[in-house]
Each structure stands twice: as C-alpha cells, then as structure tokens.
Amino acid sequence: MLELRRLRLLNVLATEGTVTATAEAVHISGPAVSQQLAQLERETGVQLVERVGRRLRLTEAGLLLVAHTRIVLDQLAAAEADLVALGTxxxxxxxxxxxxxxxxxxxxxxxxxxxxxxxxxxxxxxxxxxxxxxxxxxxxxxxxxxxxxxxxxxxxxxxxxxxxxxxxADPVVLAVAAGDPLNAPRSRPLPVPLAELADRDWLVPDAMSACYRMVEHACRAAGFVPRTVAKCAEFSAMLALVAAGEAVALVPQLATLHRPENVALLPITPATARxxxxxxxxxxxxxxxxxxxxxxxxxxxxxx
The missing domain is CATH 3.40.190.10 (Periplasmic binding protein-like II)
Structure with a gap:
C-alpha cells in the first residue's frame, strides 16, 4: 500500500526539482526528504528519480506515478470540499x-x-x-x-x-509623461498606433517576465524592435521613470491605478489585453x- 504522505512529497519534488527546494516547500529537512523518497522507491520496487547535475529528474515510472498522484490529490480535495459543503x-x-x-x-x-x-x-x-x-x-x-x-x-x-x-480583461495601455506631445489636446486622434513609436525610447519589464514577451511581440508586429533604455522589475518603477523622462512604456491598466500624477495613459492600436x-x-x-x-x-x- 502506497502512503499518501510520500506520494505528496514526490508530487512536490516534480515541481521543485531539488531536494533542498522540496524540503523548504514541505517544511522538513533535506535528509528526511531523501529518506522518504527512498522508502517510496522500495515500496514501488522501481526507480522513481535520477540525478542530473544538481537536480533530480523523475524517471518514466516517477512521471507515471506523479500523474496518478495528482488525480488522487484532486479527488481528495474535492471530497473534502464536498464534506465541508454539507455543513451550514x-x-x-x-x-x-x-x-x-x-x-x-x-x-x-x-x-x-x-x-x-x-x-x-x-x-x-x-x-x-x-x-x-x-x-x-x-x-x-x-x-x-x-x-x-x-x-x-x-x-x-x-x-x-x-x-x-x-x-x-485588463487592457494594455501606453504610459507617457503628461507633457509628452502624444498627450497634447487634439494633437492626434486616439488610439495611438504602435508603429508610430518606433523612434521613441522605451522602458520595458524584466526580460524573464510575460509582460516583456508581450511588449516584444506587440512591437515586432508593429514592425520594429523597441529601443530599450531601462528594464524594470516593478511597474511602479517603470511608471516613475515614465514620469521623469522622455521614454514610453506599455503596461496593463490594473498596474497603473496608483501611478504618478504626471503620467498619462493612452489607448493603443492594435489593442491587446491580459x-x-x-x-x-x-x-x-x-x-x-x-x-x-x-x-x-x-x-x-x-x-x-
């Protein structure tokens, strides 16, 4: 009989990839994780993990067992929810x-x-x-x-x-300084075509973020690669830099609710959202x- 506690541990390892990260996630020691995994392999009679560099990779048997484990865990969670739902x-x-x-x-x-x-x-x-x-x-x-x-x-x-x-649906908008010519009254019809921003300096998110990939795809579709002058890990820092200088940025509107007063938001075309x-x-x-x-x-x- 496989023990659910060890199956949960294998499921966490499949996500975290290392004994150390798994131990931190489940709040036990690294040696205890290794011991429990070894015991699970003895119970199943097959190798479940193999070391690749500093990480552990699930074997084919390990992947199969994790797939079944997730079904079991989902069913247990649903059962618990149904039992609680019976109460008033x-x-x-x-x-x-x-x-x-x-x-x-x-x-x-x-x-x-x-x-x-x-x-x-x-x-x-x-x-x-x-x-x-x-x-x-x-x-x-x-x-x-x-x-x-x-x-x-x-x-x-x-x-x-x-x-x-x-x-x-959270629309993506163009952030510019309030004094930017794009924000001048009746300076141009809205929304702003992205293709007209090819010669502007750009503030972009961190390169590992989904927002960065969105900006990259949007600008590429408009026919240019953004001339990046700064990369920011936080939208608040990006909006502060927009307020301070001449650069522009694409940001989701929900992230702009607490923007500096001298930052204007303009719709873009083609429109997109998160x-x-x-x-x-x-x-x-x-x-x-x-x-x-x-x-x-x-x-x-x-x-x-």
Missing part, C-alpha cells in the same frame, strides 16, 4: 496567492468586504506570487485560490487539472468559504 457554517481560512497588482486592488477590496461581512468566520492568508509560482503552490496544496493572468500576445501554458474562472482569472483545484470552489471569496473577487473585478 461558512467559515475557515482561505489561502490566496496573487500577483502584485491584483493583490493591491482586487484582493485588497475583497479583504475589506470580507472583514465587514464575514469576520471573524472567514480569514484570508495572503501571498504575493507571480502566476507560475502561484500555480506551483496550488498544485502542492499550499494555496486554495490563485489569481493569475495570461497576455493575449504571450499566453502561458495552463494545466487541465485546475478550474479557471474569468475575472476581467486576461485575469482565478484558479482552484478541482472541487475546491465548492468549499463554502472559498466560494464566498471567489464571489467577492468577482465583484471587485466588476467594480474595476
């Missing part, structure tokens, strides 16, 4: 992972409403994570709700073993407290 009390701690601009807007509004209507029965445990890291947390069982996004011009992969609920949505494990949305949080997130998105 709406209560519990809901763990939410969200990217920073959603945390400061959608989650902040939801938290305020929950405190007014459901405190202290429903409590939120919040973590700021980008979508990829949030999805990993969801698959490990460390999050109940993940707020994620996908750019139309740079969509990311999405596993089929999660439930997705749309929140809003789609924001929630992710839960199968059956997770049936948990009463999770369902209430999802409803409030949808209301907050509608208000935005």
């Amino acid at each position: 009390e709406i209560a519990g701690t809901v763990r939410v992972a969200a990217f920073s601009s959603a945390m400061g807007t959608l989650v902040a509004e939801t938290w305020q409403q929950l405190r007014a209507e459901h405190a202290p029965r429903i409590r939120l445990q919040l973590t700021t994570l980008e979508p990829e890291q949030g999805l990993d947390a969801l698959m490990r069982g460390d999050a109940d709700i993940v707020i994620a996004y996908s750019y139309e011009l740079a969509p990311g992969p999405m596993p089929t073993s999660v439930e997705r609920q749309a929140l809003l 789609h924001i949505f929630t992710l839960t494990r199968p059956g997770g949305a049936r948990h009463p407290a999770v369902r209430v949080v999802l409803e409030h997130l949808a209301e907050a998105a509608g208000a935005v």
